[in-house]
Amino acid sequence: MQRPTLVNQAVNLADSLGFKKSCLNEVGELLYVLAGYVQLGKIAEIGTGCGVGTAWIASATSLDVYTVDNDHKRAIEAGILFSECSNVHSICGDWEQILQQGPFQLVFVDAKPAKLEGSDKVINATEVGGLIVIDDLTPIEFWADEWKGKPDPVRDTWLRHNQLASIEIRTSTKASAIIARRIA
Numbered sequence: 001m002q003r004p005t006l007v008n009q010a011v012n013l014a015d016s017l018g019f020k021k022s023c024l025n026e027v028g029e030l031l032y033v034l035a036g037y038v039q040l041g042k043i044a045e046i047g048t049g050c051g052v053g054t055a056w057i058a059s060a061t062s063l064d065v066y067t068v069d070n071d072h073k074r075a076i077e078a079g080i081l082f083s084e085c086s087n088v089h090s091i092c093g094d095w096e097q098i099l100q101q102g103p104f105q106l107v108f109v110d111a112k113p114a115k116l117e118g119s120d121k122v123i124n125a126t127e128v129g130g131l132i133v134i135d136d137l138t139p140i141e142f143w144a145d146e147w148k149g150k151p152d153p154v155r156d157t158w159l160r161h162n163q164l165a166s167i168e169i170r171t172s173t174k175a176s177a178i179i180a181r182r183i184a
Contacts, residue, residue, distance in 0.1 A: 006085070009081060010022070011052055014049065019074065024171060031133065032056045032057070035057040040105065041063065042102065043063055044102065045108040046114045046118075046122070048075060050081075053067075054088060064087050065087055066091065068095055070094055070095065075091070075092035076092065079092075095118065098125075099124075103126060104126050108135075109134050116154060119157045119161060128184065129182065129183075131179060131182075133177055133179055134158050136175070136177075137178065138176070139170065163184045164183060165183050
């Protein structure tokens with residue numbers, strides 16, 4: 001699919017700030033599809049970066065989209081980028097600040113602390129039936145030797161949580177994501 005104009009603007013912002021951790025196009029396309037499917041409620045992104053993921057989401061929906069980042073400069077720049085998008089609400093601060101805006105129908109978890117230690121808080125801020133997306137996973141066959149045979153706390157948490165029905169999907173040859181639906 002062709003990238004929406006807002007996504008190109010966010011990619012340009014990331015390039016201008018030297019930010020290299022924006023979501024992959026394939027993850028953006030997944031977010032676009034999922035956000036376009038959500039018909040009611042609110043959407044959240046935890047970890048704005050320079051707004052690439054937010055731009056994919058906002059390009060697919062008119063629902064309220066909340067995004068948070070703890071880097072002051074990036075949060076300010078992303079806020080400027082989305083200043084003409086009345087449905088996008090940019091928050092500068094700790095990732096947990098976004099939780100008070102919930103409950104959400106879709107949550108894109110793109111900040112390491114939320115992925116590693118925040119599962120219960122994220123799940124509690126997600127409507128029953130709502131979706132959670134976790135990206136930046138390396139498929140097991142591409143793990144470095146020092147990772148092999150060790151537990152993966154992100155996968156263990158999000159794939160086995162008793163309040164979620166979850167699946168890991170490939171987003172590219174060497175990247176995967178978890179999609180989880182809150183069931184309880």
